[in-house]
Amino acid sequence: xxxxxDFDLIRFLKAAAARRIRxxxxxRWAVAQHGxxxxxxxxxxxxxxxxRQRFLELLADTFDxxxxxxxxxxxPLISAYVGPDKVDCFSPRRLVNEEGQExxxxxxxxxxxxxxxxxxxxxxxxxxxxxxxxxKKFTQGDPMKRARNLEDIRYLLTLKGxxxxx
Amino acid sequence: xxxxxxxxxxSGEARRIVGREIVRVTLNPVLLSLSEPYVGWSGGxxxxxxxxxxxxxxxxxxxxxxLPLSWAVEGYIALLASGAAEALAPFAVAPYDEVPESVRxxxxxxxxxxxxxxxxxxxxxxxxxxAR
Numbered sequence: 001x002x003x004x005x006d007f008d009l010i011r012f013l014k015a016a017a018a019r020r021i022r023x024x025x026x027x028r029w030a031v032a033q034h035g036x037x038x039x040x041x042x043x044x045x046x047x048x049x050x051x052r053q054r055f056l057e058l059l060a061d062t063f064d065x066x067x068x069x070x071x072x073x074x075x076p077l078i079s080a081y082v083g084p085d086k087v088d089c090f091s092p093r094r095l096v097n098e099e100g101q102e103x104x105x106x107x108x109x110x111x112x113x114x115x116x117x118x119x120x121x122x123x124x125x126x127x128x129x130x131x132x133x134x135x136k137k138f139t140q141g142d143p144m145k146r147a148r149n150l151e152d153i154r155y156l157l158t159l160k161g162x163x164x165x166x
Numbered sequence: 167x168x169x170x171x172x173x174x175x176x177s178g179e180a181r182r183i184v185g186r187e188i189v190r191v192t193l194n195p196v197l198l199s200l201s202e203p204y205v206g207w208s209g210g211x212x213x214x215x216x217x218x219x220x221x222x223x224x225x226x227x228x229x230x231x232x233l234p235l236s237w238a239v240e241g242y243i244a245l246l247a248s249g250a251a252e253a254l255a256p257f258a259v260a261p262y263d264e265v266p267e268s269v270r271x272x273x274x275x276x277x278x279x280x281x282x283x284x285x286x287x288x289x290x291x292x293x294x295x296x297a298r
Contacts (some may be wrong), residue, residue, distance in 0.1 A: 008287070009281050032284050035174035039287040084292070120278030 006133075007043060007063065007085035013124045015062055021055050022048040024112055026090070028152060030126040031113055036155035043087045046127075046135075048105060049076075052091040059087060080154070083145055097137040127161045171199055172207065172219065180224035184235070189223060191236040193243070200247040229254065 009029065016023065025033065027044030047055045056073050059065035065080040065087065074080070077091040087106050094104045112125040126137060136149040169192045176184055193201075201207070206216040211294065217225070223235065226242035233241065245253045 005287070009285065010278055029281070030285065032280050033277055035269070037269055037272040037283075039284060039291055041288055041292070044205075115277040116277075117277040119276065122278050122279075 005083050006086060007082035009043060009118065010122060012058075012063060013057065013122055015058055016055065017123055019054060019058060021058065022109065023051065023055060024109060024110050025124055025126050026132070027088075030132055030147075031152045031155060033126050034129060034156060036152065036158050038152065038155065041085065045089050046105060046108070047089050048093040048109070049091045051076075054090065055089055055091075057156065059089075066141070095135075095138070097134055099134075099137050101134045101137070103131065104135055125159050131149045132156055169193060170195055172198075174219040174223055176220045176223060177218075180220045180222075180227070183227055187249045189235060191239045192222070193236065194240055197240050197243045197247070201243040204243070212260065225254070 012023070023044045024027070025044075026046050027042065028038050028040035029043060031038050045055070053073060056067060056078060059080045059082070060067050063082050065082045067073075067080045068075075068078060076090065078089045078091075080087040080089065092105070093101055096102050108127055108131045109125065111128045111131060112124050113128060114123060116123040126132070133153050136153050136156070138149075171190055173188055173190045175188050176186065181187055198242055201222075205222050206218060222239060222242065225233065226238040229245070230238035230241050242254070272280065272283070288291050
């Protein structure tokens with residue numbers, strides 16, 4: 001593994017916005033953006049399939065990421081490594097979770113929430129709470145992942161209830 | 167006879183939970199009269215130990231989280247007047263109140279601050295793991 005520095009999420013989000021790459025920040029970083037103080041080592045993105053190439057090029061060119069060979073970049077899940085950090089790029093047009101819920105990128109993107117931080121010059125999108133809960137229902141049989149996802153879902157349901165009362 | 171109304175300017179927690187700065191509640195005149203010993207409707211020094219209208223709304227919302235606000239306030243006044251202190255406890259704790267203070271502080275951070283804090287936690291977690 002290259003001795004490159006840690007993945008800088010803020011820098012990446014700014015660079016992706018500058019290149020007009022359409023994607024959603026998903027996973028625990030999105031849960032945190034909804035207000036849950038959770039910690040995670042991985043970075044997960046759901047990228048518009050039409051923007052996958054640009055997304056991966058940004059990772060490779062600007063962030064010195066270790067990526068699979070270019071001929072495999074058409075795969076719907078690509079894992080990149082930036083220093084010690086893993087960056088997962090999901091780019092299917094649609095997903096069906098363990099409960100049979102279908103999630104279509106365009107629709108999830110249309111329902112997504114824009115997070116903007118003017119002071120930091122930052123703007124990006126995360127799925128709505130409902131969509132993020134649905135996205136959390138992928139565990140691939142991993143009991144640790146299931147436990148983390150259940151914890152995240154509990155947080156998200158609490159936050160959702162809070163918003164409906166607010 | 168029309169029911170009297172009160173406009174209440176909310177502060178702090180009440181404003182956060184109700185989501186508005188000013189609310190208008192319509193109250194049964196008998197309950198409004200009964201509330202006088204407990205609620206300082208006019209505010210100022212004469213309010214003394216009485217609840218401020220904003221606190222009344224906050225407690226009513228917590229006690230009756232699913233009722234329309236005016237009904238919740240009326241219900242809370244009825245409980246105050248009944249003198250049954252145990253009945254004043256929140257009927258159902260709203261999720262917002264279940265969230266510990268540390269979480270509420272996290273939620274108040276800007277998107278970039280959340281990321282920076284998350285990255286700091288991640289680095290600390292990694293350092294702990296590596297130290298084992």
